[in-house]
Amino acid sequence: MLVSAILSVLGLGFMVYVLFALAVYALPFFVAVTVGMQVYDSEAGLIAAFVSAFLAGGATLVAGQVAFATIKSVRVKLAIGALFAAPAGIAGYHAIKGLSEIGGAGETWTLVFAWIGAIVVGATAWARIASLAGPDMDAPESARAFKYERAANDG
Numbered sequence: 776m777l778v779s780a781i782l783s784v785l786g787l788g789f790m791v792y793v794l795f796a797l798a799v800y801a802l803p804f805f806v807a808v809t810v811g812m813q814v815y816d817s818e819a820g821l822i823a824a825f826v827s828a829f830l831a832g833g834a835t836l837v838a839g840q841v842a843f844a845t846i847k848s849v850r851v852k853l854a855i856g857a858l859f860a861a862p863a864g865i866a867g868y869h870a871i872k873g874l875s876e877i878g879g880a881g882e883t884w885t886l887v888f889a890w891i892g893a894i895v896v897g898a899t900a901w902a903r904i905a906s907l908a909g910p911d912m913d914a915p916e917s918a919r920a921f922k923y924e925r926a927a928n929d930g
Contacts, residue, residue, distance in 0.1 A: 802835060
């Protein structure tokens with residue numbers, strides 16, 4: 776019984792870790808599935824559907840990272856971050872709601888946990904898309920968390 780409880784906690788912890796690690800990929804995955812289903816429905820074949828889905832998802836992720844890294848407007852960066860954070864927040868909401876229901880929480884607490892999960896997962900996705908874009912090299916050196924120019928000289 777004790778081993779079962781320990782393995783359940785470890786499994787749950789691993790599932791939550793995977794949720795946070797993959798949250799930033801919710802929008803590219805959604806685009807990939809949508810494109811793949813559309814190509815498959817057009818009777819192009821299963822291989823064409825997989826290839827086009829993979830290319831569409833990859834292009835979405837790369838385009839988001841490049842746009843976030845190169846565009847200087849704060850409003851546009853907020854919009855791009857929201858585009859990546861919204862599907863991740865929805866995924867976090869439903870994942871945490873399902874886990875809370877499995878855990879036997881009441882309906883009110885299930886919804887409270889689900890909304891907290893949506894906010895946390897969405898914020899994590901937002902932070903990850905910003906970190907994948909790299910540091911802002913136009914920012915003052917004191918504002919950067921890691922000094923890339925000095926790293927080679929520091930040994």
